[in-house]
Amino acid sequence: MSVSLLAQNLTGSEIIKIAGEINELKKQGQNIANLTIGDFDSNIYPIPEELKVGIVEAYHQNQTNYPPADGVLDLRESVSGFIKERYGLDYSPSEILISGGSRPLIYSTYLALVDPGDKVIFPIPSWNNNHYCNLTRAEEVLITTTPENNFMPTAEQIAPHVKGATLLALCSPQNPTGTMFTREALEAICDLVIAENKSRAAGEKPLYILYDQMYSQLTFGSHQHFNPVSLRPELKDYTIFVDGASKCLAATGVRVGWGFGPAEVVNHMKAIVGHMGAWAPKAEQVAMAKYLIQTDKLNAYLANFKGRVQTSLTALYEGIKQLQSEGFAVDAIEPMGAIYLTIKLDFTGKTTPEGTVLNNSTDVNFYLIKNAGVALVPFSAFGTGHEVNWFRASVGTITPEEIQQMIPRIREALSKLK
Ligand SMILES: Cc1ncc(COP(=O)(O)O)c(C=O)c1O
Structure with a gap:
């Protein structure tokens, strides 16, 4: 071979x-x-008209050089406002990372946190965690979900596996199921992670949550989106959010993703994304920065x-x-x-x-x-x-x-x- x-x-x-x-x-x-x-x-x-026009305009303005490694500041500021307004989350631009779509955020979260042989817990079915475990040589800990729980993992199922695990990868609304965590179900998982981290010795790697909320703006009826940090603010130090424009703006080919989490982890992710050159194109970043603050148009x-x-x-x-x-x-x-x-x-x-x-x-x-x-x-x-x-x-x-x-x-x- x-x-x-x-x-x-x-x-x-x-x-x-x-x-x-x-x-x-x-x-x-x-x-x-x-x-x-x-x-x-x-x-x-189609993507929003104002976004399309903004991208073309940005190219006319020659926004065609390298963007900053962590993303254009205006966009990180717009994202900071967007997540504050939509989820009540407080993240400064320095805790936000922009990348070329959201996949580099997931991969860089794995690379920043997981050493070969580390345990990564994720539900099955789930989207691509198996590939990221493979790429980082992590040990997969699979949680087999059931239709009774809408194929979402439960605290009860996860509890026996948290000892010594490095990462818990969750997604809601979930790909592939289109189902979501209820407040109570996510709270129970959050409490499990908090208790596990309290039990770890100083200097021991904590258990982190990768929280993929790519579809959080696409929820229906009375189904409400919840996230670990709003429910349990003390999880801010241990949660890395994956989010972006691909799904909520039907902009899969525009390639603008945003992630946020503790600066210490996000800074390492930034270095990894930089070495891969997995930035979002600069013109798209400039246009997205302007679009995300047009709240009425966006709504x-x-x-x-x-x-x-x-x-x-x-x-x-x-x-x-x-x-x-x-x-x-x-x-x-x-x-x-x-x-x-x-x-x-x-x-x-x-x-x-x-x-x-x-x-x-x-x-x-x-x-x-x-x-x-x-x-x-x-x-x-x-x-x-x-x-x-x-x-x-x-x-x-x-x-x-x-x-x-x-x-x-x-x-x-x-x-x-x-
Ligand atoms: C749950 C989830 N997260 C992340 C992504 C990656 O999105 P992107 O196209 O921005 O890389 C996808 C794409 O299918 C997804 O379904």
Whole structure:
């Protein structure tokens, strides 16, 4: 082998494999509703107009040189105001780090805190923690979540594992489930971390929380977003927030993320992001700084955007519930936040009209792709076993009309399974 052990151990995304299958069928002229990628069709969900204009303007003003390593000061100031206004969180610009989208924030949190062999606790299903553990050679501590708890990890499940752990990676609203922590559930986890850190000797590495709230502006109905530091201010020294524009402004290709936490940790993250050169483009930073302070415009954009995402998620949820009421072995969890719906398709072991047995969730998914023109992602792509018959549906690249059209196709395909 001519590549490093690390490179050999890195696995590609299962979602990319599904995308390959979809593209193949599309080439053959099939119409597939692609609910696989956690992205937006920017013609259905464009970024805010003022942001778009601001980016173009910034290029006209030649904002094309290196940005400061921790991000343009104006943007860090705007983010400081944004998180104060939205969550009541007090972070000064020096405790905020800007990066090229939010992935570098997650990776640099891992690199700044986790040594090889350190324990990192995270739920399954969850998004990409397995890859970051792999990259940092951390020891994975997996919390297998359950539908009864909306696939969110609980304090009770985490408690046996906190001794000696370095990082607890949490996400709410959660990718892939679109579900969220309740106040009580998150408080119980916070208290666990506080108690664990009190029990550690001076000089011992504490247990940190990586709190990914990328979807915090996309919450529906009465579901409210909570964070560890607002609930338990003493966790400020131990919490690193991951946040950014990719999801809440449908700006996945704009690449502006912001993280915040204790200056001591954020300064190390800044050095790591700097060495990777994973800054956000300067023109985008300049424009984002100006956009985030236009509160009225931002609120109007979010209200419209959120409403449309919710309409799609609700249409899909109701469609699946309708199938359930007709006797199909399907289920769904009420959408709470993000752009995802959690769907159960209990068809493992069934036989297709061609006589093929569907052995696991991957088989069920490919059956639906070929026979209903609908592509989901099995939770196995997010770390669960292939026997788990729950799936993620992402609504960012389809319209509510397309969702309505897809339900009869699912009904027909599932009714052919014996
Ligand atoms: C929970 C969560 N965190 C972080 C990210 C990374 O976002 P970005 O595209 O800004 O790197 C994603 C993207 O899918 C996500 O779902």
